[in-house]
């Protein structure tokens with residue numbers, strides 16, 4: 551993406567998502583982005599929350615600009631990630647939702663289903679996500695209301 555700045559992107563996956571995660575790592579590097587890969591790197595069964603939490607910490611610390619999680623469906627990873635205050639993780643299957651997740655929700659993480667979508671769809675989703683800026687304004691007010699009790 552010629553108009554997309556270079557970012558550091560944290561990646562985390564379970565056994566249902568590691569193949570797509572590895573494809574995304576290669577794609578990101580080819581696009582000029584830096585990658586922090588928190589695994590997993592095999593089909594051996596692991597627990598998706600463990601990978602979600604370590605990847606979220608990289609985003610929350612500022613070490614990474616964005617994070618991408620991949621499990622079988624994308625669902626479990628998104629549940630775990632969105633328990634972290636400050637993480638807004640969008641579970642999406644197509645680029646329009648990825649664009650709106652950035653424009654309206656200032657999402658800082660994506661969650662993808664490694665068993666649900668193919669590599670080309672995932673590349674389109676991530677390219678759209680990284681190329682889209684938050685619109686601010688009324689959306690910032692709404693984001694401030696997401697945390698209960700604030």
Ligand code: RB5
Pocket residue numbers: 564565566567598621622623624625626627
């Ligand atoms: C693992 O079998 C699977 O449950 C996991 O990858 C994910 O889809 C959970 O939401």
